[in-house]
Amino acid sequence: MADLLSLPSTFVLLFTISVYFASSSQYLFSVNASVTPINYNLYHSSGNLMEEIGDLVRRHPAKLTMETFKSGNKGYGAEVAVVTYCKRERENDERSKFRILLSFGQHGRELITTELALRILSILSEEQHLPSMDLATLNSTLGKLIIKVVPMENLNGRKLVEGGDLCERRNGRGVDLNRNWSVDWGKKEKDYDPYEENPGLAPFSEPETQIMQKLAMSFAPHIWVNVHSGMEALFMPYDHKNTTPDELPLQRMKSLLEEVNLLHCQKHCMIGSGGGSVGYFAHGTATDFMYDMVRVPMAFTFEIYGDGTASSKDCFKMFNPTDPSSYNRVLSDWSAAFFTIFKLGPHQLDEIHSKALDRLVSIDEYLDGYLMDRRNRYGKKMEVIELGMQEVRIYFRLFLLSLVLLMFMFCSRISKSKCTRPIVSAIPL
Numbered sequence: 226m227a228d229l230l231s232l233p234s235t236f237v238l239l240f241t242i243s244v245y246f247a248s249s250s251q252y253l254f255s256v257n258a259s260v261t262p263i264n265y266n267l268y269h270s271s272g273n274l275m276e277e278i279g280d281l282v283r284r285h286p287a288k289l290t291m292e293t294f295k296s297g298n299k300g301y302g303a304e305v306a307v308v309t310y311c312k313r314e315r316e317n318d319e320r321s322k323f324r325i326l327l328s329f330g331q332h333g334r335e336l337i338t339t340e341l342a343l344r345i346l347s348i349l350s351e352e353q354h355l356p357s358m359d360l361a362t363l364n365s366t367l368g369k370l371i372i373k374v375v376p377m378e379n380l381n382g383r384k385l386v387e388g389g390d391l392c393e394r395r396n397g398r399g400v401d402l403n404r405n406w407s408v409d410w411g412k413k414e415k416d417y418d419p420y421e422e423n424p425g426l427a428p429f430s431e432p433e434t435q436i437m438q439k440l441a442m443s444f445a446p447h448i449w450v451n452v453h454s455g456m457e458a459l460f461m462p463y464d465h466k467n468t469t470p471d472e473l474p475l476q477r478m479k480s481l482l483e484e485v486n487l488l489h490c491q492k493h494c495m496i497g498s499g500g501g502s503v504g505y506f507a508h509g510t511a512t513d514f515m516y517d518m519v520r521v522p523m524a525f526t527f528e529i530y531g532d533g534t535a536s537s538k539d540c541f542k543m544f545n546p547t548d549p550s551s552y553n554r555v556l557s558d559w560s561a562a563f564f565t566i567f568k569l570g571p572h573q574l575d576e577i578h579s580k581a582l583d584r585l586v587s588i589d590e591y592l593d594g595y596l597m598d599r600r601n602r603y604g605k606k607m608e609v610i611e612l613g614m615q616e617v618r619i620y621f622r623l624f625l626l627s628l629v630l631l632m633f634m635f636c637s638r639i640s641k642s643k644c645t646r647p648i649v650s651a652i653p654l
């Protein structure tokens with residue numbers, strides 16, 4: 226009886242379970258069907274890409290050199306390869322050259338950026354050519370530069386992507402390398418998602434970030450570009466707040482970005498501060514550190530491609546062009562954009578320096594400019610200096626006056642002592 230009574234309910238239960246499994250398998254099927262796999266007909270694997278770059282460097286030893294930096298902690302190790310472009314015309318002329326540091330592949334899933342690194346290096350080696358720039362212009366531009374290229378900052382994260390985790394952007398142990406720097410590190414917004422933005426246990430906890438920090442501090446570049454994908458934009462500091470630097474720094478960065486937007490982005494790239502334009506604040510980013518701490522005069526984050534129509538799970542499609550024509554277009558447009566930067570960047574800095582020198586006609590003006598610049602860069606912390614500007618001017622004048630007096634006293638003592646010094650024989654003792 227009990228068995229007979231339970232028959233219909235068992236049937237209902239079985240039916241429900243089968244419908245559930247059918248629908249969930251259909252769901253799984255539909256998700257899998259909409260996820261685009263990495264197109265290895267267009268893209269290199271990380272191993273092939275680094276091998277090809279190594280071969281390129283070996284074929285052009287007069288222009289390209291490569292170093293690999295290794296670091297690690299708590300059982301996690303990472304290595305970062307750095308390719309240097311420098312045409313040595315004279316010995317030891319590296320320090321007089323204009324220095325540019327470019328990083329690609331900081332986020333694992335943004336494969337197109339590492340392809341761009343290879344394209345730029347191929348053009349620098351002159352194995353590939355830019356249709357928009359003749360060789361004479363290219364050579365005169367490049368003779369003044371030393372360019373360091375990090376083709377794949379996050380090799381471990383990239384390997385996870387290649388292993389099937391197509392949405393992974395973090396490093397090999399789940400830390401976002403663009404949140405692991407010390408400027409405004411660790412602050413979390415309301416929509417904080419550790420899968421996307423885990424900043425690590427402390428600033429510079431990650432070997433990759435440590436390597437990049439040392440590289441940037443020792444190289445002291447004039448231009449830094451952190452190359453990403455997910456949208457099309459040309460960002461300047463700051464990422465952690467809705468403001469840009471003021472006056473001269475803003476002017477030099479903005480005019481360079483506007484030129485790049487006009488020439489290579491058909492004016493549709495977004496320009497502005499990362500924090501003000503992207504729709505969220507990012508804390509502990511590389512570009513904010515480069516600008517504030519390394520004092521790189523022109524520090525940028527470029528976003529070179531994004532497919533807004535792709536579903537949020539379809540990361541290869543969202544962050545990378547999937548067909549040959551868009552792939553080639555992105556690489557041609559953006560390699561040309563970088564060569565525009567190589568050409569215009571040094572002029573930009575010279576021009577603005579000369580304008581700045583024209584403007585500095587008095588100590589008072591210099592002091593005003595210097596103090597205003599400091600105040601703007603550090604916000605409220607320096608306001609006290611603005612209040613005391615008048616006093617600072619007076620103290621500075623007094624300081625100069627006392628310096629002159631001291632020098633006078635010192636010189637008069639020396640001349641006295643020279644006169645009274647006994648004449649000694651020039652014969653060695």
Ligand SMILES: [Zn+2]
Nearest residue numbers: 332335453454
């Ligand atoms: Zn990114």
